Amino acid sequence: MSSILKIALKLLVNDRSKFIALLVGITFAVFLMIMMMSMFSGILSRSSSSVYNVGAKIWVMDPAVNNATSSIPMPDYVLSSARSINGVKYAVPIYFGNALVKLKSGAYQAVSVVGLDDATLYGRPELIEGKIEDIYAESAFIVVKDAEFKKLESPAVGTEFEINDHRGLVVGLAKVASGGLFGIPTVYTTYNRAITYIPSMRFTTSYILIEPKHESDIPFIQQQIKKLGYQALTRDQFVRKISDFYTYQTGMGMNVLMMTAISFIVGLSISGQTFYTFILENLERFGALKAIGAKGNELIKMILFQASFTALIGYGLGVGLASALMILAKLRLPSYAAQVTYTNLTFAFFMVLIMAGVSSYIGIRKVLQIQPFDIFRG
Amino acid sequence: MGNVAIKANALVKWFGEGEAKTTAVKSASFEADFGELLYIVGPSGSGKTTLLSMISGILKPNEGSVLVEGKDIWQMKSDDIADLRLHKIGFVFQDYHLFPRLTTVENVAIPLILKKMDWNEALKVGLEYLEIVGLKDKAQLQPVKLSGGEQQRVAIARAIAGKPDILIFDEPTASLDGDTGRKIVEFVKTKILNPERCVIIVTHDSRIYEYADSIMKMEDGNIIAFERNTNAIPYMSHEK
Incomplete structure (x- = not known):
């Protein structure tokens, strides 16, 4: 680190109360942003x-379907037609x-x-118990x-239960890649049993x-299905x-966006x-530095360094705090649907950079405006 | 190096325009030599600080020129003027303007750091200058823990650490009691001034006039008198 940046660092961290206030502001903002975005990512x-x-590689559905759990049943001929399309290796109902x-x-x-296709069981989960x-x-x-x-009630293989007034028997336990959104257990059975047990249209x-058959067949298959x-x-x-x-259609995105924006504004305001205030308190000293012979770009470098340093530390603390809280929450609530993604981290980092940029811009403007002559005049 | 450290030619400075126009300095010309302790004295509002700012490359005059070691500084680019201030001119401000969050020695090292000196080397040199001003034992203290006189000496150490040819003091005794003020100026005269350095002090403290080699009196933006003090206490600096 160059000596002038070391001076900048000491000026910053030795002013403990302001440094802590800056860190708290940025940490809090990052924490809120990460939490909101992670919850949203988890839900998505x-x-x-x-x-x-x-x-499955291709899913055929009614065009009005907008999420996996709200399917619109399709007539059987669609399955037959799908099977007859060139490029389709196989097609099964679910x-x-x-x-x-x-x-x-x-x-x-x-x-x-x-309900899995009786003939192929395509889409079956990975079993951890049973056959x-x-x-x-x-x-x-x-x-x-x-x-x-x-x-x-944590059933074992062989456990019996009632499902829609029918007898049910647990023949296997399985694991899946991702848990569901609505906090209810998932059971797999055959397609025919499912439609027998569950009232349907x-x-x-x-x-x-x-x-x-090939990836290149996908556009043609999509065209034929569209017909x-x-x-x-x-x-x-x-x-x-x-x-x-x-x-976009549930208001969830807008709410998360608003909360993220509020977190950003709060963090930006505090930092x-x-x-x-930090710059104002040191303004005369920056003026003195100018009088001594510091150039404008050196002062800009100092301020940018101070803002970036605080932002990065705050970012790290915010991410750490959010991650720790999520880990704790998952220990208590295994279905807690929050996940930190690279996109979230990148977005929060970008927002923190904006905070640092705006904060330092204000400081830089002030410092560049101060004239060494003002220092002499007192 | 010639004998003339600073030469001011017909400097004029005004502020504001139209009816609000105020002329702070009206055609000021003078010379300050190396080895000389020059006082600029006069009542408040007489233009002392404005003149000081113009000759030190801080405030551009409306008219006239300033030659520092023969170079017209106001013909230079702003970055070159900043470089000149860093390498040739040392400042001791009225309120010292020490960084309260840095230690004493770090404050002294600032001009050296601005000169791109390595951190540890700058602190080492800073310590040497603190020794010159008699504050080596307080190197690790923050300035707020020092007395006014000690802070003034830290400011002097900072000003001389960059080995400037010209030292400029703005009201060095204004914030000090009479005895401390005298001691500071005596210190400057006996320890800081030398044949290769010019020291200019702006003051209206008549108690310290006896140390001046020359006294330039200002009033209403004019230099009304320039006197040589033949009875001035001589310097005996070993610094530099």
């Missing part, structure tokens, strides 16, 4: 959990629905039911052992999952559609005001 990620967990489970304790628990072929057994269900598992296919009046989306496109729905 969870909202697409079914898409990630099933893992069912998503909800049911009520009556537990041994007598309590009721809502569950999310995934996948047991899903064909009478009343068989596979329970996902995730954060919501305890809500089913005339059409039952929630989605058609397509495996293309049927339906929509074929790749996994990423579907995830984006779901994210867009939660971001800007404190930094401005």
